[in-house]
Amino acid sequence: MIKAENLSFSYTGSPPYVLDGINLEIRDGEYVSVVGENGSGKSTLMRLILKFIKPTRGTIELKAKRIGYVPQKNDFSNSNFPITVYEALNSYRKISRIKDKSVIAKNLEQVGMSKFAGALMGTLSGGQSQKILIARALMGNPDLLILDEPSTGVDVGSQKEIYSFLKKINDESSITIISVEHNLDAAISNSTLIYHLTGGSGHLCSPQQYADEFLKNKGR
Ligand code: ADP
Numbered sequence: 001m002i003k004a005e006n007l008s009f010s011y012t013g014s015p016p017y018v019l020d021g022i023n024l025e026i027r028d029g030e031y032v033s034v035v036g037e038n039g040s041g042k043s044t045l046m047r048l049i050l051k052f053i054k055p056t057r058g059t060i061e062l063k064a065k066r067i068g069y070v071p072q073k074n075d076f077s078n079s080n081f082p083i084t085v086y087e088a089l090n091s092y093r094k095i096s097r098i099k100d101k102s103v104i105a106k107n108l109e110q111v112g113m114s115k116f117a118g119a120l121m122g123t124l125s126g127g128q129s130q131k132i133l134i135a136r137a138l139m140g141n142p143d144l145l146i147l148d149e150p151s152t153g154v155d156v157g158s159q160k161e162i163y164s165f166l167k168k169i170n171d172e173s174s175i176t177i178i179s180v181e182h183n184l185d186a187a188i189s190n191s192t193l194i195y196h197l198t199g200g201s202g203h204l205c206s207p208q209q210y211a212d213e214f215l216k217n218k219g220r
Pocket residue numbers: 011018036037038039040041042043044045
């Protein structure tokens with residue numbers, strides 16, 4: 001799905017590099033949580049995958065046919081802008097040139113938000129807004145779903161629902177998921193692989209290896 005070779009990026013075009021010589025291969029159907037300290041380059045890597053920015057050196061290949069992107073919950077969902085959930089999804093549908101209107105009801109149902117179709121976006125809780133952002137990202141039937149810290153500003157109950165939903169669509173529809181995570185418990189229990197970014201480079205490991213390493217370092 002994704003192959004990065006000797007991938008480096010610097011916002012100035014010269015050293016120091018935020019990402020420095022990354023080699024990463026993510027196969028179809030994986031659920032990868034990207035973890036690392038603040039400033040370690042997680043968002044930069046997502047921007048490179050999404051082709052919002054170009055590598056300074058090296059290459060990144062992406063085989064996804066359709067990408068769904070769940071940004072960090074932004075002000076839009078909490079604003080007083082008087083737009084309903086249905087209207088918000090419908091305008092996204094039109095922009096994305098998706099003809100079939102029934103995807104809105106279908107996706108709202110998938111994330112358990114059917115009864116909020118007529119609710120104003122500004123009245124939704126953090127968890128509800130996040131579910132709407134996920135429903136929106138799934139509207140184009142993506143084979144790759146990218147999420148940026150999906151549990152930020154989300155209550156614990158909704159976090160559980162969101163993570164089990166992500167696990168379910170990864171298992172059942174074999175959609176590839178890449179999620180920037182600061183919720184390490186979720187990363188360990190939900191993903192098939194963890195990509196740990198530190199000091200400009202990263203390594204891919206199993207959730208179990210990551211948990212062992214994390215506990216060992218904590219014990220020091
Ligand atoms: P993370 O997502 O892990 O917190 P980021 O990818 O946002 O890390 O940032 C990595 C580094 O790049 C940080 O030092 C940050 O200050 C810097 N950075 C991020 N975005 C920009 C930008 N648009 N211009 C210049 N520097 C940036």
